[in-house]
Amino acid sequence: MVALLRITDLAKAYTSPRGDVPALAGMFLEVRGDEFVCVVGPSGCGKSTLLRLVAGLSEPTEGKVSYMNWTQAPRRAMVFQDPGLFPWLSVLDNVAFGLETQGVARDERRDRARELLKRMGLESFAQHYPHELSGGMRQKAAIARALVVEPDILLMDEPFRALDAQTRLILQEELLRLVEERPLMVLFVTHDIEEAILLGDRVVVLSGRPAHVLTEVIVPLGRPRHLTEGSHPEIEELRWRIWSLLKPEMSLAPGPRGGGA
Amino acid sequence: MRTRGAGRARWLVPTVFWVVVLVVWEFSSGGNVVSRLFFPPPSAIASTFVRQMRNGEMLGHLKLTMTRLALGFAIGGSTGLLLGLWMGWSRTAREIASPVLAALHPLPKLSLLPLLLVVFGLGEQSKVVVIALSAFFPMLINAMAGVRQIDDLTWEVAEHYHARGMTLLRRVILPGSLPMVLAGAQLALNSGLTVTVAVELLSAQKGLGATLWLAWQTLRTTELYATLFVIAVLGVLTNAVLGLLSRVLIPWRAKGEHDEYA
């Protein structure tokens, strides 16, 4: 029996002074426990809403998020678009924060956080404050904070959006390496089709608002994956296929643009 | 890094400027009787100051004023801090307390002094209560604003990792509001000092404010200026201590951001 995340007929509407604004409606999705799924869609379509619902940061208006065949309730950890590190804590304490709230003793949580930082090549910055780090390192520390709690499901909300191209590539590789070291479910929201294809086992394409699943595309790349190995012709083709699906949604997408709500 | 020469120049210009001001003051205030009386030369003020420091008079007043200020600040500041943090964190607390506080805040606290004298008696208590009240509001308002300006993402991260209770207070609420809390402490100290001196002007036999009052009763303006000088130095020192404290307590701030406390 495979562990599953099952999203059934999920809907979410936000109330605003001018009436309810539906973000999601009639969404169905199933993700396996060791699968890397990327979610793309027009900006402002409700991709982030989907993640927030799975993370339990907000409640659905209709439908449900259920977990099947897990030995225990799956632990979820989210990586936000902005790193969201606490400026007043050292990188080490930031990374250990998730453990601290679980009541893990100080020495143990610091050991675990330090060990993870070491694996990610950040150990020399453990005692630095976030403002002393580059944007890429900050996001890396945010990923470490999510991973340190050994989540079953990693939720990532356009985590590399604000980074420059080179840094993004490095972090993408790093993420692939980490995920391949310890398999877990990743739900990765992005507006970048290429990123979705490079990282995911499967790409879920969402419609404009209110979002539902338009189609799903299996990425024909195996693992371990190396992003710098040179281009694959099938990726180009996939990219155009997804783009042709998204393009009409883009022009139709109603509501405000920008910042994936 | 600044060079040594530049560092010296930064001190030099203001020092020269103020020395020139003092010299001009010194030699222009001998001109006529009225200006000598109300703007005595710095040398006369200095000699009065030295005399009052030597005979221990000024130190006694200073000690008393500082004790009143410290007590009032400790009582008013700490209650303001606690209530402010709670109001920043809890919407219910805000809704209950805000209207009352908004109504009380602008009241001139000094006008309550006679009332407080009746309630708390004639001794130090009533004075300290007025000083505490004047420190309470800036502290409360800044602590509340400090908690409220913690950004949504920080709250979201805290919620996502199920932070609550003491961990939430220690890791999010206290450090997140600390810069504003320290700014509030500075406001509270300044307002406390102003009110301490004013209270002493109104109702004390000793203390820097009482000295000011006596100076006006006898029109001994050198004593007036010497006392004002001590009050000014006290103000500068308390602000400097807070500036230092903010450097120590907020090491995560980028360097330039500290200047506002200096």
Place this chain on the structure above:
Amino acid sequence: MRLKTSTRCMGILAALLAPVLLVSCSGGGLFGKAAPTPAPVTIRLGLLPFVSNTVVQIGIDEGFFAEQGLIVEKTIFKSLSEVFPALASGQIDVATPGSIPALFNLMASGVRVKMVMSLTQHVEAPCSYVALLARKEDVDSGKYADLASWKDARFMSVIGLTGTEAYFLSEALESVGLTIDDLQMEQGPREVHAEALRAGQVDIIFELEPWVTRAQSEGDISVLAPLEPYAPGLQGSTIVYGAKLLDDTDAGTRFAVAYLKAARQYAQGATPRNVEIAAAFSGQDAEFIKKLCWSYVPTDGSLNVPSLMAYQQWMYERGDIDRVMKEDEFIDVRFAKEAVRILDGKDE
């Protein structure tokens, strides 16, 4: 332009009418040998919001200053501390200060300011203007009748007790060989004295009018001892001229004439008109004003010089003033004398 023209017209009109009005108001003969149409002089007057300052207000309201060709610009000061800088720098020409050390130090410093006429004097009268008060039961039982017993009482006065108030108390205590320092003295604003007395926090409070009357209004506080007998006739507040009037004998005299006319009307006591003016000036209730002990104001403006010299000596010994001045250094009686001569029409 139109505005300017009309203003000028009014000015000319006023200038033409003024002498007519002045002559008709003054009832003739008042100017005696003085010039028939003195040029209008503006006098800047600094008053304090005390009932005693009503004397000057009577002069304004009844037109006594106007008939002397004086245009009075009145400023009400909240405290004496503000009066002295204004007077010394010539921003006001006349003030009505109480006899606090600051006034003497101001005059001793060489600033051209002098006492010219008396405002209030603390004479013995049926009612007391300066008094010690106590709870009625203590007064009735004679608990503190013996001054020597004050040593065990708790007193309350204003903060930083100085000036004539301290002098009165000091003189009273001297009669039994005590000093102010022998008393247990609480200090606080006047507003709380009576409450502190009622609450038993203190036993004897030290008051000036209108607080003497106010404290007694509930019937539970009485006068323990009037203080006037201990320094009878002590000069209280005075009319003080700055440089401008001291150097302008004519204007100074005209001011003195108007002021003494007002003092004579004030001396009639709580007439309806005087009460009306006092109530409007001090902002107190007219009924309350009627109950007050009206302070004594000499109608000839004469100062009690011996009391001022004795008081000066006392302040000097206390270290409140830097030196004791000779009479002519701080007192100028020319104006009062000339004004009395003009008013009473008699020669010197």
